[in-house]
Amino acid sequence: MTRFARGLLFAVALALPVTLAGCKGEQPPPPQKVAPLEPIPAPAGHLADVFVPNPDEAWAKARAAVGGPALFLPSNASNLAVTFLGLPLAVSAEIDGNLPLVGALVERPGGGRPRTAMGIHVRDAGKVEGLLVKGENARFQIRVDEKTSITLLEPKDGGARAVAIGLLGNYLLFAQDVADLLEVGPYVVRTLPTAKMPKADVAFELPREALGGPIEKGLRSSWESLRPRPRPSTPTADGAKAPTPVPSPLNGLMDALLGILVELDHARVTLDFDDHAAHLRLLGTPREGSTGAANIAAMSVGDPRRLLELPADTDIAIYLQDSASSRTADAKKYADALAGAIGKDIPEDDRAALSAALVALAEGRGDSFTAGASLLSTGPAIYARSDVADEGKLDAALNNLLGLAKRKSFATWLGQNEMEVSTGKTVLENLPGDIRRIRLTRAPGKDDKGKNDEKANKDRKDKPGKDGDKPAASLEGVPNHIDVLYTLGKDGLVLAAGYDAKASFRAILDAPGKENLTGRAEAKTAVVAVGDKTAFVAFVDPLRLLNRRAGKADLGPSAPVVFALGKGGEGVGANDPWMRLDIANLAIQELVKRRGAL
Structure with missing residues (x-):
């Protein structure tokens, strides 16, 4: 399997399980309005944009199609999201499962696995931050990256996490490591939410430069x-x-x-x-x-x-x-x-x-x-x-x-x-x-x-x-x-x-x-x-x-x-x-x- 294909699979793996429906009981509070962020161009080596227009529906359909082990996963979208990301259960109420999930893949300099970052919409980013960093049992501390304004959420004990997470605007960002998050995350949050949403459950938009460059190269290598x-x-x-x-x-x-x-x-x-x-x-x-x-x-x-x-x-x-x-x-x-x-x-x-x-x-x-x-x-x-x-x-x-x-x-x-x-x-x-x-x-x-x-x-x-x-x-x-x-x-x-x-x-x-x-x-x-x-x-x-x-x-x-x-x-x-x-x-x-x- 090519590195680009592995990147696509990682993006799907991130997209589906964390784009899950909110609680079905009481009506959740409306999303907090934040000032719109100025769109920015795609990073160099841009390979693909990822869209999940309605995460709730996408996960429900995927879960039924796969059956078997998927049926043992939480049926509640937000609970599955916090489980996947290793976050406290209280955060689940803030995940907005009926607004689009967005993400992007970017070619890594020198080759290798593409940089991938995804963003899920939350109702109140400030409340999410408070739930993660305040209180006796808080497991996270914050560090703001000056260049990107992303609030990085890092373990208090300084240990490594399988997924890097951060906050920007009303989006909870996640990637395989901090470098990917900082490189791709700003474009994901600032530009993609205003793009025209496809109607598919999950969609990847591939630009000309990627098709005639790294994607074609990767597919040829895989075919060989x-x-x-x-x-x-x-x-x-x-x-x-x-x-x-x-x-x-x-x-x-x-x-x-x-x-x-x-x-x-x-x-x-x-x-x-x-x-x-x-x-x-x-x-x-x-x-x-x-x-x-x-x-x-x-x-x-x-x-x-x-x-x-x-x-x-x-x-x-x-x-x-x-x-x-x-x-x-x-x-x-x-x-x-x-x-x-x-x-x-x-x-x-x-x-x-x-x-x-x-x-x-x-x-x-x-x-x-x-x-x-x-x-x-x-x-x-x-x-x-x-x-x-x-x-x-x-x-x-x-x-x-x-x-x-x-x-x-x-x-x-x-x-x-x-x-x-x-x-x-x-x-x-x-x-x-x-x-x-x-x-x-x-x-x-x-x-x-x-x-x-x-x-x-x-x-x-x-x-x-x-x-x-x-x-x-x-x-x-x-x-x-x-x-x-x-x-x-x-x-x-x-x-x-x-x-x-x-x-x-x-x-x-x-x-x-x-x-x-x-x-x-x-x-x-x-x-x-x-x-x-x-x-x-x-x-x-x-x-x-x-x-x-x-x-x-x-x-x-x-x-x-x-x-x-x-x-x-x-x-x-x-x-x-x-x-x-x-x-x-x-x-x-x-x-x-x-x-x-x-």
Whole structure:
């Protein structure tokens, strides 16, 4: 996780639990009026402003969404606030939970965790000060910082506190340390309370300078640590295995997103809760005339509801809407990457044939593509559907691409990766016409054939146990080959693969008119909510996946997690890019429970 991300999480952690509702009994006294403070500019290295317009509502929703341990926290906002900050209980009556909480993040010179300070509104700052520093049991003493006029509240015994606190105007400020409080606190109190408040439960406003600077740098660093890495495959002269840079669509997608982020003029990140899910959003405003704005304008978007036509047992799915030009550009990159994976000695005509086949495939495919996967009792199953722009070109491209396996350079590479590819046709009962088949066969290298099996059998015999006399010629339940079945016609490209490929193929063919994701209300709601201006959707139902892996017959309710990106839509500009992450409350609660069990 990047340092900036940790700073955001700290800001949320500070914001939610301390922005809590006041006592529900007698009516609290009205806030004390103080003279307005002159606004000041944001500090150098300004990363983000934080707003919680109505802390009472935000905490109530978050507490219900998280459930579990959160339900053991004080339901009274002010009591939770003083507990979190380590303040006397009497201070709770002075915390104003229905006025905005504000905060800011600022880049730390030299890097590291961002400076973060938050401010919560109190009804009478003088009374708060008196409650903390007066009386026999007072645990605090005050020190006024001359430069900022912040009244620092410090332990009388001189000990260290987990959170630094101070008072300025009618705000109780808090940060991780005094330096952060003094650096960021004045801007938080003097400037942010008069800003236009967003409507979200929690919002982060990100300026251009931060997006194109430390935020972009931090996100790239984080992505580099998560980016799919080349896997060892091809033996080198000394017997080691060199990395094979097999291309990943995810790499291209994330690189494109980061490129757009850099050129945004402004961005807002919001977090909202409701009875069903938590919703994280990023909405950007492109900088006029920038390359990013042009790329966003060229982005192709569509309606992801066709995801709902996947078979009902689908628990992982993606939707992709892209243009012919972007597909063609990506195809050339994939061709170069695959050629590099095969080796520097690949003949030029083989390289050209690979590029031509992938480019023709991109041109023949249509703009919309959906795919899904599930873990069935018969093994994993994969489904896919694609629009078709040019059936003849796509058909020829598929044949040419599969035909490459017969060329020496490709056949050698497949052999090094212990794989064989063959093509043919098959027939499904009650389905007219031939179904095309691609068979992927696991084929051990010539020199190693049988050696691994003999060693595995010896190891099993040497170890006591009920399986000691079983041969290790193949993994139990794992076939030596997997079939990919597909058709190309009026319904576009329809494809399925798996241990039982025929059953999977029948399921994807029948799904639009029979059992599909539409029948799972939670999944349908989550997908429909994304809207029809979408370029990419990733859908996963983690609880059902976990129950499948555990072999449970009752998979329970859907608790979908949906990530999507696109542009335009209701309430935003036609070329304003957005990203969203929706997490079902049940999934949040399960995650909290499982983390607590570790």
